[in-house]
Amino acid sequence: MSDSLNVIDVLLVEDDPGDALMTQEAFEHHKIRNQLHVVRDGVEAMEFLRREGEYASAPRPGLILLDLNLPKRDGREVLADIKADESLRTIPVVVLTTSEAEEDILRSYDLHANAYVTKPVDFDRFIEVVRQIDDFFVTVVKLPR
Secondary structure (H helix, E strand, C coil): CCHHHHCCEEEEECCCHHHHHHHHHHHHHCCCCCEEEEECCHHHHHHHHCCCHHHCCCCCCCEEEECCCCCCCCHHHHHHHHHHCCCCCCCCEEEEECCCCHHHHHHHHHCCCCEEEECCCCHHHHHHHHHHHHHHHHHHCCCCC
């Protein structure tokens, strides 16, 4: 099977420019061929996913990396919107956040997050976590088309 079949679009919903940059660097460092798209808040995330406004020609992501603490609409609201939308609910959502609060973990899974990952503070560990997420969801897991 050709590797090109496993290339997907990944939507990163992250308001922290440093974390967005580290995620981009992780993709580059590990030569991850997936296309990373970054939006900065929950409103932009839903516009991207619904292909509205400036995102009218946005691709449908095969994976969403979602921070919880976002401006305008927080990640919990975005996650609820995604999983309530029949056309979006099959897209896997990995919550990638700094929160280790049990209530955030439980709430995310209640809202049907596919995984909950706490962002490591250490740069090398962060890069490794992003690589593992990518590897798992692109190489191991069978995603819907």
